[in-house]
Amino acid sequence: PQHYAIGIKELWEVDPAVHEPGVVVHGSGWPLDSDASGGCFMYHGEDNQVVVGLIVDLNYSNPYLSPFDEFQRMKHHPQFARVLSQGKRISYGARAIAKGGLNALPEMAFPGGLLIGCDAGTLNFAKIKGTHTAMKSGMLAAENVAKALSAEQEPGQTLTDYTESFKQSWLQQELHASRNFGPALHKFGTLLGGAYNWLEQNLFKGHVPWTLHDRTPDYAQLKPASEYPAKDYPKPDGKLSFDKSSSVYMSNTNHEEDQPVHLRLKDPAIPITVNLPRYDEPAQRYCPAGVYEIVEGNNGPELQINAQNCVHCKTCDIKDPSQNICWVVPEGAGGPNYPNM
Ligand SMILES: Cc1cc2nc3c(=O)[nH]c(=O)nc-3n(C[C@H](O)[C@H](O)[C@H](O)COP(=O)(O)OP(=O)(O)OC[C@H]3O[C@@H](n4cnc5c(N)ncnc54)[C@H](O)[C@@H]3O)c2cc1C
Ligand code: SF4
Structure with missing residues (x-):
């Protein structure tokens, strides 16, 4: 099945004294407990603005977990508080991320249509980046639509050439190299899964002969409230x-x-x-x-x-x-x- 995370994000205007354009901060695990996985980020942009956010994998099992409150807690970490404390929040948003990658891609061509970008699930979860992959899938789709139009094909055809050109592209290679990233975190947890991912991504560059799967849908991972104490944020x-x-x-x-x-x-x-x-x-x-x-x-x-x-x-x-x-x-x-x- 497809797997998801929720990404919660804020835009801040910060004190110029702590603004470092181009600085990227990525973190993993904290503030989440060990039975949930996710990562935080802070990007310093232009005009004294920074983007700060938390991604929480939606396969968590504790029904008392609140991704929103975890994010609020996260900003009190000295790394983030140092940058934000003299600043002003200017925007807030949240969005689910389809992160199942290659293992979860559906049939992307069907009669009269093509699936591209995050509608199909082309995000590279190892990098938490989906813009470049969405663009590439859109370009491949456009090329194949243009080819079909210039060949005066009947409308309503299934453009299987799109699927073929996807398989031949760097996009397939990139998603193939990161296919085990999410399943490893789901199976082994943040610490062991993180260590596994570090080895696979850095030493083997994703080229291992096995493929890990997580066949349980995210919603089915939730456990009864009676198994957990209530969380006091x-x-x-x-x-x-x-x-x-x-x-x-x-x-x-x-x-x-x-x-x-x-x-x-x-x-x-x-x-x-x-x-x-x-x-x-x-x-x-x-x-x-x-x-x-x-x-x-x-x-x-x-x-x-x-x-x-x-x-x-x-x-x-x-x-x-x-x-x-x-x-x-x-x-x-x-x-x-x-x-x-
Ligand atoms: C918190 C967060 C942080 C992220 N950070 C990064 C990052 O740093 N780098 C990176 O590369 N990627 C990042 N991503 C992922 C990236 O945003 C997506 O992978 C990318 O935007 C996918 O592009 P897309 O065009 O497929 O879909 P989208 O960008 O989601 O575009 C789909 C568009 O369709 C519109 N739409 C939907 N339904 C309808 C409808 N019925 N009618 C008309 N319009 C409709 C939507 O409003 C939207 O504008 C992040 C995602 C999240 C949630
Ligand atoms: S889609 Fe709307 S109602 Fe559903 S979780 Fe998101 S914000 Fe809440």
């Missing part, structure tokens, strides 16, 4: 760390109030009858925008869906342990607005 200080509502405000997300809810439940009873008793309804925590809230109704607890807050990250569709949430495209132009992210 620190309260945000309003300087480095923030709450979900002020963060959603910074994503500029907007949906028409009178539109149908774009987060559909296949069975409206499941959040209260299954997810709440078994997993303490994890949607309250994995959603980085506070869309899902358990509120006390006239007849006991109810799930309230604040659909207007949604930042379109798609995590709920991926991580709901009952696979009961279906994210559908909302009305035209609704959603977050990330002008400079």
Whole structure:
């Protein structure tokens, strides 16, 4: 199956004294516990701006884990706090990342269409980079569409030449060399998996004769809440760390109030009858925008869906342990607005 992570990211304007254009900071593991994997990043850009973020693999098993709160906690690390403490947050966003790589690529050509970029899952997870691979797949697709048009092919054909040219390209080689990166972390954990990946990527350059797989979908990895103590995240200080509502405000997300809810439940009873008793309804925590809230109704607890807050990250569709949430495209132009992210 495809595997995913949630990436949460903020843009900050920082004190020029601590701004070092071009500096890249990558980290792995912390602040996550050993039963979850992920990595953090900080990029110093132009105009005293830095981008800071946390990627949390969505195969985590503790239903009390909150990627949003882990990210807020992360910014208090001295490495990040040193840069951010005199700065100002200017934007917030979140997005799921399709990171299954080569092992999870679907058929990319079908009658009348081609899948490219992250719609197919071309991101190189070892580098957490998907822009160059998305562009390459788009270029290969465009070349094959142009070839079919100039050969005056009938519409609705399956352009299998695209799949062939993909296989012959550096893109296939790059994804092949990083195919074990995610499965190794999933199988062996951050420490051992990280050590394995270091050896495979640096000593063997990804050229090993075996392929590791993780055949369990991310949602199926969640364990019952009874197996874990509840997590007590620190309260945000309003300087480095923030709450979900002020963060959603910074994503500029907007949906028409009178539109149908774009987060559909296949069975409206499941959040209260299954997810709440078994997993303490994890949607309250994995959603980085506070869309899902358990509120006390006239007849006991109810799930309230604040659909207007949604930042379109798609995590709920991926991580709901009952696979009961279906994210559908909302009305035209609704959603977050990330002008400079
Ligand atoms: C937090 C985070 C950090 C990342 N950091 C890096 C990095 O440093 N370097 C790197 O190379 N990659 C990075 N990536 C990955 C990179 O962003 C993606 O791999 C890349 O953007 C994929 O490009 P794409 O064109 O396939 O998809 P996208 O960039 O997702 O583009 C798809 C577009 O389609 C639009 N769209 C979707 N549905 C509809 C619809 N129904 N109608 C009209 N439009 C629609 C979307 O709004 C979007 O603009 C990061 C990802 C995340 C989440
Ligand atoms: S409702 Fe779903 S798609 Fe929207 S922000 Fe929350 S987790 Fe992401």
